[in-house]
Amino acid sequence: MQVSVLFSGGKDSSLAAILLEPFFDVELVTCTFSVLPVGEIARETAARLGFAHRVLQLERSVLEKACDLVIGDGFPRNAINLIHENAVEELAADGHVCFIADGIRRDDRVPVLGIPCIRSIEDRHGVHYLSPLKGYGRAAVNELVSRHLLIEEGQSDSIIKADYETELREIIRKRHGLEKISEVFPAHIQSRVIERKSQARPEQADRHD
């Protein structure tokens, strides 16, 4: 069974892929609007993690709509959700995709797909949508991340990664100027995966501890 994991190069989507790996053939999928080379950035990280990777082109109109939403709302939540829902829909419409996963955690407030939205996508396309970290709190995720990944963390404007926010910030910068970004995006800590600590099964690694 193959699972397509929406992949930003951050710790959550990386850990989601690692948790699925013993049970699925994992392919990482990074969405892009081709505003910035986020596909390439993610491809490098995916290679370091040892997973297959592909780039999924999303409609530029979705990013434009998301941009309008951020500016109208004054915060990015609805815009990020719009992009995420669109990404899952796009993957689900691919006839070869059966399992779709993301890195959403229990405590995440954005992106989050509501249950009715998830069920609608699952039913219309005959796919399964998985959030392997949905039952994990922040501290548990961090504990597992520290065992499996070497990460870099920093303020969201200093970390180059391949999440939805990266291209959303860029289109806002182009259209509304740099100051607008700090006005609508609350500063928050982002993570970028440097490498995987061990390709070996954790229990095998334990034996060598």
Added chain:
Amino acid sequence: MQVSVLFSGGKDSSLAAILLEPFFDVELVTCTFSVLPVGEIARETAARLGFAHRVLQLERSVLEKACDLVIGDGFPRNAINLIHENAVEELAADGHVCFIADGIRRDDRVPVLGIPCIRSIEDRHGVHYLSPLKGYGRAAVNELVSRHLLIEEGQSDSIIKADYETELREIIRKRHGLEKISEVFPAHIQSRVIERKSQARPEQADRHD
């Protein structure tokens, strides 16, 4: 890292343990009020799954309170939640336990612990509470179960397992008679695990397909 998985002998808690196995040392924990030999039933299933197992004795007063709740409410939801919360609290209070898991799925309505309740337990006891199936819908769980487990399914009054409902039904039968059970417990399909389909890693199994 050890994880203690609350285990009923059903497919959900069994699958939760299987999903955690590559990343944790799994011990299965079955709660009992010693009204019925549910610990023994679960121990046999755990042995067939190849996991360590222990029985956790819960206070009889909790079952009695749960019984009063079912009778008062006319449905078992709050009673089952009370027992589950008590089981997680009891495990969390064990100084040796750091990760606690259960088999709650995305679509489950009972038992469910609310986020504030989970955070309270995590913070007070310094533990992590995991629901590995929380991001999996019913169909995805069934797909994984069919790959990893041989199960028996039947109406809830015909399947002998080690879930909270088993002893709750028994105390209601003793106190209020057999008819009361069908009055307050909606008939539903239960599962019991017969055996594990493969002890090998799924990707290893795939190679032999």
